[in-house]
């Protein structure tokens with residue numbers, strides 16, 4: 120019998136995360152203080168994050184030890200299986216070999232606990248009692264709620280209002296794990312009140328929810344509350360490299376090495392988690408096509424400028440050098456809620472500038488079609504975000520057939536879609552549609568970042 124899933128024994132769980140900052144051909148430009156425009160130092164970030172995470176954010180060490188307490192929790196679901204997608208290969212009649220890394224087996228159903236567990240741990244050992252965060256469709260909020268439960272921390276989640284109302288199940292998961300979840304914009308913070316005074320019917324956005332969560336953390340007088348972000352930041356991407364490091368061992372067992380590595384990208388964390396160890400190989404001379412996939416309706420990497428921008432809507436978060444559509448950009452309400460962020464991780468942005476990562480965008484209908492093909496061939500029902508990676512893998516597999524090439528394709532199956540069935544229902548009943556490029560909205564939002572400082576490598580958007 121042919122091996123279908125490549126499993127690693129528990130003792131093969133990676134003991135270190137990989138920090139790509141040690142190998143970047145162009146070092147990252149500094150993150151700037153939102154008020155002064157000067158590079159931020161540890162003291163500026165201390166009200167937001169515990170010191171060990173601040174140290175990781177700027178570390179230049181190539182490998183960083185994963186503490187035993189984190190490894191113990193990772194073992195609940197890690198190492199995750201790497202699958203050879205024989206069913207999909209057959210359905211596409213492709214000579215390509217397709218592999219996918221199944222990050223959907225975590226308790227929260229996605230890759231997000233890889234960093235949530237780590238962040239909860241470092242807050243815990245720093246004497247923090249409570250963590251605040253934002254969530255879009257609820258994937259990140261549920262991952263952090265799960266992780267806080269394991270470490271005995273309080274968890275407060277500001278959930279984008281439209282999802283809070285339309286997608287109750289992830290809220291229920293958060294509450295099951297003991298978190299407190301409110302709809303954002305809320306009346307609990309000044310940021311929320313400000314938005315509501317301008318627009319009482321605001322459906323909310325990730326940027327607004329981030330502002331609320333940051334305010335709730337820094338305004339807590341006890342000093343025992345910190346904020347947590349589920350993507351974008353350097354330390355988050357580093358925690359996720361456990362995916363790619365496992366995968367490199369598994370590919371070796373399979374006797375293959377990928378020609379093409381693919382991940383969907385919202386803030387960039389699951390893509391980077393799989394890709395960064397392969398980025399290291401590419402920097403060292405390997406030939407790999409490393410593809411980050413975003414929705415055509417939120418084309419941060421493929422259309423947005425590389426500029427300084429705020430991470431949130433109300434300009435409380437630091438200015439990061441990244442591909443961005445502007446912090447006031449509001450994308451169409453596509454079902455891949457986790458891919459509707461205006462910015463992109465600085466590390467992923469820099470790798471795009473350096474020609475190491477190739478960004479592409481795909482329309483919503485193609486992604487759901489791919490998700491259905493995958494479900495019928497492989498069984499697993501994917502998160503709408505993950506469908507973007509599947510659609511790109513299918514494009515590459517079809518191309519390999521046309522060219523008669525035996526390519527090895529590897530993608531990150533970032534999460535399952537079992538809490539997203541309403542989106543599948545909309546697709547199957549023909550109600551889902553593609554969204555035209557929101558050019559006017561992008562131009563409007565980009566005006567708002569024009570006055571901000573420009574990074575050294577500033578690049579205008581591709582319009």
Ligand SMILES: *Cc1c(COP(=O)(O)O)cnc(C)c1O
Pocket residue numbers: 229230231258259349350351383384385386387388389390457458502504505533534535
């Ligand atoms: C949140 C999420 C994403 C997008 O976030 P990244 O930080 O870009 O990884 C992708 N897939 C799933 C399943 C998610 O939950």
